Amino acid sequence: MIKTKSVYSPRGKDDGLRVLITRYWPRGVRKEAQDAWLRGLGPDAGLIRQWKAGQITWEKFEKSYLEEYKSEEKTRLMDELKEMIKGQNGKPVTLLCACGEGEPCHRRIVKALLSGR
Secondary structure: OEEEEEOOOOOOOOOOEEEEOOOOOOOOOOHHHOOEEOHHHOOOHHHHHHHHOOOOOHHHHHHHHHHHOOOHHHHHHHHHHHHHHHHOOOOOEEEEEOOOOOOOOHHHHHHHHHOOO
16 A cells, blocks of 8 residues: 655554655654655656746646656656565555645655556
C-alpha cells in the first residue's frame, strides 16, 4: 500500500517505509523523520518557484512535472522507488514532502504514477 503524508506530520505506526521525495531538505526536519530520500523525484526548482509564486496553475504544474518523467534520471529513480516498494512485501510505503496535508502536491502525482493512473 502506498500512502502520502507531509514530512511534518508525526510518524505513524502504519507509515511503514517513509520515503522523502523533495529536491531540498525541509526546514527543521530531523534525519530520523524519513528512511530514504530520493531528492531527484522532487520537481525542478524553477517549477516549484513558479507554483509557489502563483505564476502557474496546478494543472500547468502537473503537466510540466509529468514532462520531467521523460528524463533518464526520473525513470531511474522511479525504478529505484518501485524496488523499494517491492522489497516491503506488501507493507506500507509513505511518500513524504514538505507540502501540508490536503494541499495540491507532487507526492500525489507520484503515487498515481506508481498505481498506474
